[in-house]
Amino acid sequence: MQKAILTAVAAFGFAGIFGATTVTANASSSKVNDYIASQGYKPAKVTKSIWSGFPKYKYRHGKGKPEGVVIHETANPSSTIYNEIAYMKRNYNNAFVHSFVDASNIINIANTDYLSWGVGYPGNARFIQFEQVEVHSKSAFAHEIANASWYTAYLLKQYNLKPNDAAYDGKGTVWSHGSVASHLGGSTHTDPVGYYASAGKKYFGQKYTMAAFYKMVKKYYNAMGSTSHSKLMTATYTTVDQKAKLSSKYTKYYLYNHVKGSNKNATRQKWSKITPKVGKTYYIDMTAKKSNGSMWYRIRPSKNSAKRYWVYSGNLTNIEDNATTATATSASATSASSSDSSSVVSSSVDSSSVSSDATSTSTAN
CATH class of the missing domain: 3.40.80.10 (Peptidoglycan recognition protein-like)
Known part of the structure; x- marks a missing residue:
C-alpha cells in the first residue's frame, strides 16, 4: 500500500x-x-x-x-x-x-x-x-x-x-x-x-x-x-434489564453481532467470545422482535461487560426481568442496538444505532 x-x-x-x-x-x-x-x-x-x-x-x-x-x-x-x-x-x-x-x-x-x-x-x-x-x-x-x-x-x-x-x-x-x-x-x-x-x-x-x-x-x-x-425483516427493539441462563440447546444456534435477517451486516460469531456454559447467567440489555414474530436477545457475559451479542430466544432459559427501562423503537434494515466505543465488539454500525464501528473478527455467510 x-x-x-x-x-x-x-x-x-x-x-x-x-x-x-x-x-x-x-x-x-x-x-x-x-x-x-x-x-x-x-x-x-x-x-x-x-x-x-x-x-x-x-x-x-x-x-x-x-x-x-x-x-x-x-x-x-x-x-x-x-x-x-x-x-x-x-x-x-x-x-x-x-x-x-x-x-x-x-x-x-x-x-x-x-x-x-x-x-x-x-x-x-x-x-x-x-x-x-x-x-x-x-x-x-x-x-x-x-x-x-x-x-x-x-x-x-x-x-x-x-x-x-x-x-x-x-x-x-x-x-x-x-x-x-x-x-x-x-x-x-x-x-x-x-x-x-x-x-x-x-x-x-x-x-x-x-x-x-x-x-x-x-x-x-x-x-x-x-x-x-429486499429480504431483510423489520424488528422492534426494546431496552431492558434482564438476565437468563444459557440453554443446553445453544449448540444448535449461533451467536451474532446483529439480529439475523434484520441487518445486512449480521454475521455469525464464535461462542468462545462469551465463554459458553450451560446454566451460566448472562445479562440482557435489549430485545428485538422480528416481523415474523421471533424474539432475539442481546446478551453480555457479565453485568458490566462491554461485549454484547445477539442470540435467538432458543438459546436462553429462565429469562427474568430485573427492570424494564426503555420504550420500543422500530427499525427495518438497520439495527437499533448500541455499543461502548471502547469495546472490541460493536452491536451495530448503522445510522439508527448509538454505536461505534469497532467490531471483532467474524466470518460472513
Whole structure:
C-alpha cells in the first residue's frame, strides 16, 4: 500500500450477504477466467475485522451511499496480506482502503458505509476501495481473481449498484485505480493493470485485463440473484434489564453481532467470545422482535461487560426481568442496538444505532 501514500494524503483534503457463488459459464477469450470456471472455485468468505482507528467521513451523497468500487493492487511483491493491513493501520493518515484480498482471504478492515482515501480527490468521496496483494503461482493468481471479482459483485449487490465498466467513459461502478486517475484525476497510478498483465502472461501465457475482470464481476453478480436488502425483516427493539441462563440447546444456534435477517451486516460469531456454559447467567440489555414474530436477545457475559451479542430466544432459559427501562423503537434494515466505543465488539454500525464501528473478527455467510 506504500504506492498510494504519495497521492492520497494531499488529494483527500479537498473531498470534505450473500453465499459463495461458483462461476460455471465460460468467460470467453480469457484463459484466467476459463481456468477459474473449469476449476469450480468458490470465493473466500468475507472476514470482517473492522478497526475502530480509521476516521469516519461520509461519501459525497451520505453515509452508506458509495457509487462504485475501485480495485487496487499493492505493488509490493514481497508482502503478505497481514503485513499490508498492519502497515495501513500505522499509516492511515496517509492512505487507507476498506479491504484486502489475496488467494485465500477477503478481509474487510474499514466500514464500507464510510469513505476511505486511496485514490485522491474526487474519487475518495465516491467509491469503496480494496487492495489485492501480489501472489506468486498460477493457482494463487486464479484464486485471487475469483475472490476479487466476487467481492466486487458482492459490494455492488450490498449497495444496490449495477455493474458498469467505468474504463470507457468514466461513468461506471467498477473502476481500476488507473481508470480513476484517467477520468477523474487524483493520482497518476495505473494499478492493477500492470500486475494483471504480468501475472496473466507469466502463469497463463496471456495478459489478464480489467475487461476480463469485469466479465467475472458480471457473472458473479448475475449468479447472486436479487439483493439481500429486499429480504431483510423489520424488528422492534426494546431496552431492558434482564438476565437468563444459557440453554443446553445453544449448540444448535449461533451467536451474532446483529439480529439475523434484520441487518445486512449480521454475521455469525464464535461462542468462545462469551465463554459458553450451560446454566451460566448472562445479562440482557435489549430485545428485538422480528416481523415474523421471533424474539432475539442481546446478551453480555457479565453485568458490566462491554461485549454484547445477539442470540435467538432458543438459546436462553429462565429469562427474568430485573427492570424494564426503555420504550420500543422500530427499525427495518438497520439495527437499533448500541455499543461502548471502547469495546472490541460493536452491536451495530448503522445510522439508527448509538454505536461505534469497532467490531471483532467474524466470518460472513
